Amino acid sequence: DIQMTQSPSSLSASVGDRVTITCQASQDISNYLNWYQQKPGKAPKLLIYDASNLETGVPSRFSGSGSGTDFTFTISSLQPEDIATYYCQQYDNLLLFTFGPGTKVDIK
Amino acid sequence: QVQLQESGPGLVKPSQTLSLTCTVSGGSISSGGYYWSWIRQHPGKGLEWIGYIYYSGSTYYNPSLKSRVTISVDTSKNQFSLKLSSVTAADTAVYYCARENWGPSRYFDLWGRGTLVTVSS
Numbered sequence: 001d002i003q004m005t006q007s008p009s010s011l012s013a014s015v016g017d018r019v020t021i022t023c024q025a026s027q028d029i030s031n032y033l034n035w036y037q038q039k040p041g042k043a044p045k046l047l048i049y050d051a052s053n054l055e056t057g058v059p060s061r062f063s064g065s066g067s068g069t070d071f072t073f074t075i076s077s078l079q080p081e082d083i084a085t086y087y088c089q090q091y092d093n094l095l096l097f098t099f100g101p102g103t104k105v106d107i108k
Numbered sequence: 109q110v111q112l113q114e115s116g117p118g119l120v121k122p123s124q125t126l127s128l129t130c131t132v133s134g135g136s137i138s139s140g141g142y143y144w145s146w147i148r149q150h151p152g153k154g155l156e157w158i159g160y161i162y163y164s165g166s167t168y169y170n171p172s173l174k175s176r177v178t179i180s181v182d183t184s185k186n187q188f189s190l191k192l193s194s195v196t197a198a199d200t201a202v203y204y205c206a207r208e209n210w211g212p213s214r215y216f217d218l219w220g221r222g223t224l225v226t227v228s229s
Contacts, residue, residue, distance in 0.1 A: 001171075034215045043204055044155065050213050052162075053208040073218035087155060091214045097169050 002019055004100035012108040019075040021103045023066075023088035026067050031067045032091045038102075039084045047086075048073065075105075083107055110135035112205050112220035119166040120227050122200075130205030130220060137186045138163040143208040145216065146179060146190045148201040156201075159207055161188055195227045 004066040013019050015032035023033065031051040046055045048064035051071055061076045075082055088100040116128035130144070137144060145160040159169035161179045169177045178191040192199060203225055207218040 008113075032214070043206075043222050044216070045219070046215055046217050049209075049215040053213070053218070089155070090213075096170065099155040099157070101154050 001096070002029060002090055002098055004088055004090055004098050006100040006103050007085075007105060009101065010104040010106070012106045013071070013078050015078055015080060015106045016019075017078045019078050019082075019105060021073040021086055021088075023071040023073065023100050024069075025069045025090055028068050029090045029092055033063055033064075033066065033071050034089045034091075035062075035073050036087045037082075037084045038087065038088060044087060049050060078107070080107060110207070110218060112207065112218060114203060114220045114223040116223060116225070118224060118226060120195055120225060121229050122196055122227055124196055124198060126190070126195050126203075126225055126227070128185050128190045128203055128205075128223065128225070130189070131190075132186045137181065137188065139144070139184050141210055143210045144181070144188045144207075145206045145208050147204045147206055147216070147219075149204070149222070150198075150201045158190065158192075158203075162210075182197050197227050198229045201225060 005024045007022050009081040015022040033051045047058050047062050052064045063074045065072050085102045085104045087102045091097050109132045112133045120126045143160040146158040149155050159179050161167045161181050167179050176193045181188040202222040204222045205220045206216040
């Protein structure tokens with residue numbers, strides 16, 4: 001099974017800061033990597049698919065990059081409404097889906 | 109606007125079967141290009157994919173749960189369902205139904221609000 005790790009597990013940043021989260025896969029997953037935002041008490045929301053593609057309607061301050069085993073998710077200018085937990089999720093050719101453990105983002 | 113809504117008992121006794129239904133509104137479950145998934149989240153924890161079904165009835169399950177999971181579809185009602193047998197307290201979680209885009213890119217682009225299921229006597 002492919003395992004996913006994320007770092008940091010939590011972070012605090014100021015409004016306007018650039019925030020970066022990393023996600024690492026235990027083996028090469030090409031660009032089969034998605035990012036979701038989950039606000040407290042809500043369902044996850046798709047932000048980025050295939051490592052770097054912005055889902056329709058998602059603000060352009062969110063971006064993703066990477067391939068293979070190492071991926072990065074960035075919020076270019078943190079906004080108060082971005083307070084949430086962010087999850088990476090991989091899919092592989094065995095038709096399995098695995099989520100990372102999540103990164104909780106707070107306002108400092 | 110397609111929407112998903114989970115329904116089912118919020119409390120299940122240990123060793124019994126958890127049963128949930130997801131109703132798809134605003135669109136047809138039989139439209140191509142989508143698989144229909146169940147995903148759960150243990151309290152305060154991360155997300156675990158349970159399995160998915162296509163409208164034709166073909167399924168695929170997470171190997172870690174495969175022996176206890178059945179997902180079915182009722183196209184006439186525009187619903188799909190989850191059954192998880194022999195539940196224990198470890199199955200206490202928020203259960204989400206979600207739509208999976210099936211194509212070169214695979215992702216969950218639509219989610220239900222989730223329903224908390226507690227396993228307790």
